[in-house]
Amino acid sequence: MTAVLDTPVVPVKATARQVRRRIGRAVLLAVMIAVAGVMLYPFIVMIVTSFKTESQYLLGRGTSLKSWEDLNQTLPIGQELLNSTIICSAAIFIVLVVGGAAGFAFAKLQFRGSNVVFLTVVSAMMVPLQAILMPEYVNMAKLGFTTSYFGAVIVYAALGTPFSIFLFTTYFRRIPDELIEAGIVDGLGYSGVLTRLILPIALPAIATVTVLQFIQIWDDLLVGLLFLQNPSQRPITVGLAALASGRVTSIPELLAGSLVSALPAMLVYLGFQRFLIQGLTMGIDR
Amino acid sequence: MAVSALELRRSPARAGSRWGRSSSLLVRRRRRMGLLLTLPALALITLLIVIPIGQAAYYSFTEWNGVTTTWIGVSAWTQAFHNPTMWRVMENNALLLLAVPVALAIPLGIAVLLHQHVAGWKVFRSIYFLPTAISWVVIGLVAEHFFAYSGTLNSILDFLGFHKAHTNLLGYQSTALIALGITFIFSMIGTNTMLFLTGMATLDPSQEEAARIDGAGAWKVFRHITLPHLTRFIQLAFVITVISAFSALFSLIFVMTGGGPGYSTTTMEFFVYQTGFSQAQFGTAALYGLILFFIMAVVGIFQLRLLGAKD
Numbered sequence: 061m062t063a064v065l066d067t068p069v070v071p072v073k074a075t076a077r078q079v080r081r082r083i084g085r086a087v088l089l090a091v092m093i094a095v096a097g098v099m100l101y102p103f104i105v106m107i108v109t110s111f112k113t114e115s116q117y118l119l120g121r122g123t124s125l126k127s128w129e130d131l132n133q134t135l136p137i138g139q140e141l142l143n144s145t146i147i148c149s150a151a152i153f154i155v156l157v158v159g160g161a162a163g164f165a166f167a168k169l170q171f172r173g174s175n176v177v178f179l180t181v182v183s184a185m186m187v188p189l190q191a192i193l194m195p196e197y198v199n200m201a202k203l204g205f206t207t208s209y210f211g212a213v214i215v216y217a218a219l220g221t222p223f224s225i226f227l228f229t230t231y232f233r234r235i236p237d238e239l240i241e242a243g244i245v246d247g248l249g250y251s252g253v254l255t256r257l258i259l260p261i262a263l264p265a266i267a268t269v270t271v272l273q274f275i276q277i278w279d280d281l282l283v284g285l286l287f288l289q290n291p292s293q294r295p296i297t298v299g300l301a302a303l304a305s306g307r308v309t310s311i312p313e314l315l316a317g318s319l320v321s322a323l324p325a326m327l328v329y330l331g332f333q334r335f336l337i338q339g340l341t342m343g344i345d346r
Numbered sequence: 347m348a349v350s351a352l353e354l355r356r357s358p359a360r361a362g363s364r365w366g367r368s369s370s371l372l373v374r375r376r377r378r379m380g381l382l383l384t385l386p387a388l389a390l391i392t393l394l395i396v397i398p399i400g401q402a403a404y405y406s407f408t409e410w411n412g413v414t415t416t417w418i419g420v421s422a423w424t425q426a427f428h429n430p431t432m433w434r435v436m437e438n439n440a441l442l443l444l445a446v447p448v449a450l451a452i453p454l455g456i457a458v459l460l461h462q463h464v465a466g467w468k469v470f471r472s473i474y475f476l477p478t479a480i481s482w483v484v485i486g487l488v489a490e491h492f493f494a495y496s497g498t499l500n501s502i503l504d505f506l507g508f509h510k511a512h513t514n515l516l517g518y519q520s521t522a523l524i525a526l527g528i529t530f531i532f533s534m535i536g537t538n539t540m541l542f543l544t545g546m547a548t549l550d551p552s553q554e555e556a557a558r559i560d561g562a563g564a565w566k567v568f569r570h571i572t573l574p575h576l577t578r579f580i581q582l583a584f585v586i587t588v589i590s591a592f593s594a595l596f597s598l599i600f601v602m603t604g605g606g607p608g609y610s611t612t613t614m615e616f617f618v619y620q621t622g623f624s625q626a627q628f629g630t631a632a633l634y635g636l637i638l639f640f641i642m643a644v645v646g647i648f649q650l651r652l653l654g655a656k657d
Contacts, residue, residue, distance in 0.1 A: 085464065088459065088462060088464060089464060091459060092459055092460075092464070092467075092470050095456060095459070095470075095474065096470055096473045096474070098532075099473055099474050099476060099477055099535070099536075100473060100476070101488070101492075101498075102477060102480065102484065102485060102488040103476070105488050105491060105492075105498070106484075106488065109491070118496070154390075157386075158386045158387045158390060159387060161383040161384070161386065161387070162383060162384040162386070162387035162388075164383060165379070165380040165381070165382075165383035165384045166380075166384065168380075169376050169377065169379050169380030169383065170377070170380060171377040171378075171380040171381045172377065174380060174384070177384065177388070181387065181388070181391060183646065184391050184395045184396070185646075186589075186642050186643065186645070186646030186649065187395055187399065187639065187642065188589075188592070188593035188615065188638065188639075188642055189593075190593060190596065190614075190615040190618045190619065190635060190638055191399070191402070191618075191635045191636065191638045191639035191642065192395065192398035192399055192401075192402055192635060192639070193618055193619065193622065193631070193635055194402065194405065194410075194618070194622050194628050194631045194632040194635060195397075195398040195401035195402050195405060195632060196394065196398045197622070198412050198628065199398065199401075201412075214390070214394065215394060217390060218390045218391060218393075218394035218395055219394075219395075221387055221390055221391060222391060222395075225387060244372065250379045275478075275479055278481070279479075279480065279481035279482065279483070279597075280481075280597075281481070281482075281483050281596060281597040281600060282596050282597070282619075285600075286623075297481050297483050297484075297597075300481075300483055300484070300487070301483050301597070301600055301601055304483075304486075304487055304490075304601050305600070305601070305604065311491065314487060315487065315488070315491075318483075318484040318487055318488070321481065321484060322479070322480040322481065322484050325479045325480060325481070326476065326479045326480065328479070329475070329476070329478065329479035330472065330476075330479075333472070333475065336478075336540075337540055337544055340537065340540060340541060340544075
């Protein structure tokens with residue numbers, strides 16, 4: 061008797077649950093689309109506004125290519141993109157070589173006191189440039205480094221190296237000692253071990269440091285603003301900020317420039333997302 | 347001689363054998379190489395980070411315009427601490443810390459949404475992380491457009507029918523910091539969501555499943571399984587967000603407000619820049635920098651313990 065009564069009830073309950081789940085999924089999707097809208101807002105604003113003239117922007121309707129045509133006169137965009145690229149590449153190169161070598165030493169070639177030195181280096185990670193801004197600026201200016209790329213490059217390199225050492229050390233600790241010993245015994249020498257054994261293994265760590273540093277340096281304002289006194293050597297981010305603080309600039313042109321400046325970092329990010337995530341959670345997820 | 351004796355004592359099994367002696371030679375060579383490989387990094391960090399900290403400490407006791415320095419001693423510090431503007435600036439920093447819980451809660455919610463793995467969630471993930479790639483200078487420029495009197499925020503209010511609720515957050519001392527805080531929260535969403543989602547990916551799904559079978563609702567599963575699992579990730583996100591609040595807002599402030607109106611959006615890091623480069627008081631600026639350094643050191647100790655907890 062009970063069985064007969066129960067049978068029709070079960071499927072009804074199931075469909076009710078199914079309906080509820082379907083509604084749940086729909087709500088979830090709606091919320092996710094709404095969040096996507098918020099996160100895409102900066103890009104939408106940049107794209108839409110860049111295709112207006114100043115008056116169309118104020119009026120709120122109409123489209124034009126004028127801002128894009130005039131962009132290069134307002135902002136020497138080619139030169140500034142080139143400056144950003146030069147500074148980024150040089151600084152990242154130093155960070156990789158110097159940080160990679162030190163990371164390998166801290167992980168595999170420990171010397172007396174190396175742990176203390178390692179801790180000191182990692183603590184340097186916590187020093188923001190603003191805390192040492194004045195002496196750093198005066199030192200660089202006195203040495204004449206602010207009239208070339210050199211000053212900005214070594215400041216970026218010094219700021220990026222502690223994190224790079226931390227990341228490389230954590231990474232190299234997982235390589236077995238036997239591998240290095242075998243290389244030495246086989247007569248490779250330390251330079252051979254580094255270039256032929258360690259370098260190929262280290263590629264993922266190198267990629268992580270490169271991506272993180274690229275986004276950091278490309279997007280930075282403070283160093284470029286102070287340590288590059290020559291306007292023709294300005295990176296794109298500084299060019300934009302300087303233009304924005306001028307207050308006479310056409311906003312559509314400014315946002316067109318912003319879009320151009322954002323593209324390289326976005327492409328790097330979309331291509332190497334994986335390495336970015338690895339770098340962020342280094343030392344915690346393993 | 348003394349060194350090799352020490353080596354012998356350390357490896358009694360190898361003592362006396364030819365292998366033992368050559369290994370101690372190898373050990374010494376290894377140590378020398380280790381020291382050599384760290385030297386460039388040490389030089390770079392010493393010259394550009396450690397020495398400037400020492401210089402900042404010295405210059406904080408002086409009146410300094412970049413060329414000449416006059417020693418004024420401890421009174422430089424007492425003067426700074428009696429400067430009401432500095433306290434105003436510190437207050438801004440403290441108020442911005444109120445944004446930190448929001449900058450953690452929203453990404454936590456978003457990570458939960460993504461973790462449901464609905465069809466196409468990876469596309470959503472990429473979209474949510476995308477602002478992480480762009481400069482805070484660009485975000486600041488767009489935010490200025492959003493909060494401006496003729497900007498998007500007021501258009502939204504118009505659309506919703508609140509014609510009289512027109513805002514001009516950046517225009518007033520009382521509200522500019524709110525606009526800055528909201529922009530800061532937006533800027534942190536990508537990074538923190540990324541952290542939380544990575545944390546959730548390391549969660550064993552069978553645990554959540556088991557709890558659900560035991561009759562736990564979605565909230566209970568989140569509260570008692572997911573959240574405890576994320577503790578370390580939340581701590582890390584907290585530290586990163588606090589560090590950013592103290593030392594990464596320069597770009598946003600420079601572009602959005604220039605520290606104003608008045609000092610209403612000047613934080614300690616921007617104050618260092620202003621004091622040094624607008625007022626040419628290098629010594630005082632060095633002192634403010636040092637205060638910022640001490641604040642960061644406290645946060646840093648917390649972070650080191652967090653990162654070192656597993657070693």
